[in-house]
Every structure is written in C-alpha cells, then in structure tokens.
Amino acid sequence: MNKSRYILLTFIPLLTILLILPKIYSETQYVGVNKCKKCHISKKKGAQYKVWSKMKHSKAYETLAKEESLKIAKEKGLKDALQGDQCIKCHITGHGLPKILFSKKFDITKGVQCESCHGAGEKHVVKRELSKKEKKKTGKELPISKDEIIRKPTKETCLKCHNDKSPHYKEFDFEKMFKKISHLKPTK
Numbered sequence: 356m357n358k359s360r361y362i363l364l365t366f367i368p369l370l371t372i373l374l375i376l377p378k379i380y381s382e383t384q385y386v387g388v389n390k391c392k393k394c395h396i397s398k399k400k401g402a403q404y405k406v407w408s409k410m411k412h413s414k415a416y417e418t419l420a421k422e423e424s425l426k427i428a429k430e431k432g433l434k435d436a437l438q439g440d441q442c443i444k445c446h447i448t449g450h451g452l453p454k455i456l457f458s459k460k461f462d463i464t465k466g467v468q469c470e471s472c473h474g475a476g477e478k479h480v481v482k483r484e485l486s487k488k489e490k491k492k493t494g495k496e497l498p499i500s501k502d503e504i505i506r507k508p509t510k511e512t513c514l515k516c517h518n519d520k521s522p523h524y525k526e527f528d529f530e531k532m533f534k535k536i537s538h539l540k541p542t543k
Contacts, residue, residue: 388463391469418446
C-alpha cells in the first residue's frame with residue numbers, strides 16, 4: 356500500500372470522529388448542579404436545589420472518603436473507594452461516560468446531582484434561556500418539551516444504584532423514597 360493511501364485510510368476516520376463527535380454530543384452535555392442551581396434555588400421556582408442539598412445524594416461523593424467506605428473498599432480488595440469503579444459508579448453523576456459529555460465546569464465531587472435522575476441538562480438550559488427571551492417578547496414561556504429534560508425519573512432510574520449489589524442495600528420502596536425526595540414546582 357502506498358504511503359499517501361495509508362495516511363488517508365488512517366487519518367480520515369480519526370478526523371471524521373474529531374469533527375462529528377462534538378456535534379453529536381453538543382446538545383447532551385452534563386452541566387452540573389451549580390448550573391441547575393442558578394434557576395432552581397428560589398422558592399418561587401420550587402427550591403429544588405435546596406431540597407437536593409439536604410439529601411444524601413448531594414453528599415454521595417464525600418461518603419466515599421469516610422472510614423466506613425474505606426473499610427468496605429478494603430474488604431472488596433480496593434485501595435480506595437474514591438478510585439474504585441464499583442463504588443464510584445453510584446456516587447457521582449455520569450461515571451464512565453466520555454469526557455466530551457461533560458461541560459468544563461462540571462464537578463464530580465458534587466455527588467449524585469440533578470442529572471443523575473433528570474438526564475444531561477444542556478438542552479434544558481439552552482431551551483430555558485430561549486424561553487426567557489420568548490417571555491420578554493410575548494409574555495409567555497415556552498413549554499418544557501419531552502426531549503429537553505426527564506421530568507419524573509422512573510423506578511428503573513433509581514434501581515441502577517439502589518439494588519442488592521450495594522453494600523448498604525436496604526429494601527428499596529420507590530414510591531416512599533420518591534415522596535421523600537420530591538421537589539416539584541409549588542405552583543403545579
């Protein structure tokens with residue numbers, strides 16, 4: 356095979372991936388709880404951030420540094436619970452996904468963030484910004500579309516982590532727990 360043909364066959368797929376991947380993922384990035392907080396902190400909007408910040412989900416990453424977690428990690432043959440995939444997969448949002456799916460300001464140390472349950476938030480952020488502009492023009496907000504954000508997570512969403520593979524597993528009652536973490540807009 357001649358050298359120029361080899362270069363073409365090697366670099367065209369790579370170049371294609373580098374040009375296409377950002378476009379594929381540009382609308383599906385995880386933005387992180389600090390971005391969500393900008394709109395979801397006020398009482399008028401439902402104070403969802405305040406509800407989340409009082410939940411164990413917000414401290415999920417921190418718990419991996421505690422003595423009990425280190426002990427469990429050691430029993431499982433891990434040096435550190437913060438480094439073990441089997442631990443961290445349920446203690447941070449989006450573990451194992453390509454880095455391109457996360458905004459530069461995304462902070463894994465914030466634990467199980469909004470997007471663990473509601474999906475990557477970039478589309479939602481962009482559409483809500485458009486909605487603000489629409490409201491200034493017409494007085495009406497744009498409705499939240501199904502492709503924008505997951506409004507109500509399913510039992511299956513929770514069972515990805517709240518299952519018998521967890522060392523802290525207790526029987527999981529979705530309906531009961533969902534009521535405990537509910538953080539709906541008060542006007543609904």
